[in-house]
Amino acid sequence: MTTAIRPTVAIAYHSGYGHTAVLAEAVARGAAAAGADTVRIPVDTITDEQWAQLDASDAIVFGSPTYMGTASGAFHAFAEETSKRWFGQDWKDKLAAGFTNSGSKSGDKLHTLQFFTVLAAQHGMQWVSLGLHPGWNSSTASENDLNRLGLFLGAGAQTHTDQGPEGVHKADVATAEHLGERVARQTAIVLAGRAALAAA
Numbered sequence: 001m002t003t004a005i006r007p008t009v010a011i012a013y014h015s016g017y018g019h020t021a022v023l024a025e026a027v028a029r030g031a032a033a034a035g036a037d038t039v040r041i042p043v044d045t046i047t048d049e050q051w052a053q054l055d056a057s058d059a060i061v062f063g064s065p066t067y068m069g070t071a072s073g074a075f076h077a078f079a080e081e082t083s084k085r086w087f088g089q090d091w092k093d094k095l096a097a098g099f100t101n102s103g104s105k106s107g108d109k110l111h112t113l114q115f116f117t118v119l120a121a122q123h124g125m126q127w128v129s130l131g132l133h134p135g136w137n138s139s140t141a142s143e144n145d146l147n148r149l150g151l152f153l154g155a156g157a158q159t160h161t162d163q164g165p166e167g168v169h170k171a172d173v174a175t176a177e178h179l180g181e182r183v184a185r186q187t188a189i190v191l192a193g194r195a196a197l198a199a200a
């Protein structure tokens with residue numbers, strides 16, 4: 001009898017005004033739909049118990065608004081705190097991915113995603129890209145396309161600065177759900193491979 005592989009996907013995120021939190025929920029929803037157990041951890045109020053949840057997870061998805069062209073100060077403070085795990089490479093070989101949200105169409109979101117990839121690499125984690133073609137890039141395309149902002153490293157969202165969390169674009173929410181699904185599936189594949197190697 002085979003045992004179903006059920007990865008644990010943690011979402012470690014910051015959201016100053018609730019917009020990025022909508023994406024964190026979407027990532028969790030997507031991962032759960034693909035068979036993962038999920039935990040959402042707001043990094044600005046992280047507790048010892050939540051650090052332990054990160055340590056126990058198979059994958060960590062990093063999320064932050066883009067502030068001044070990079071992740072928020074609260075996320076950077078969390079990233080510095082992860083150095084305690086870096087010394088022992090405690091998160092090595094976990095899977096990692098990322099998402100961000102900004103007020104401008106570009107808003108320099110790419111830099112935030114690149115920061116996440118470097119953070120993941122410092123920990124020896126394996127990066128999972130978005131895995132979608134760009135949307136909304138032809139005369140027949142729509143702003144409701146998945147990956148409408150055309151990022152590859154992770155999921156990106158743009159939310160008008162005069163709107164609250166209810167204004168997060170539905171296509172960006174769907175793109176974040178896709179990322180969660182993809183992370184859960186890729187993590188299950190890696191766990192299955194490790195189990196097969198251990199049994200060989």
Ligand SMILES: Cc1cc2nc3c(=O)[nH]c(=O)nc-3n(C[C@H](O)[C@H](O)[C@H](O)COP(=O)(O)O)c2cc1C
Binds near residue numbers: 018065070
């Ligand atoms: C301090 C600060 C800096 C910001 N810097 C940027 C920026 O560099 N690029 C951009 O497009 N939007 C920028 N914004 C807008 C936010 O990215 C945007 O409002 C986002 O939806 C906030 O998400 P949150 O509610 O999860 O914090 C900035 C907002 C703040 C408060």
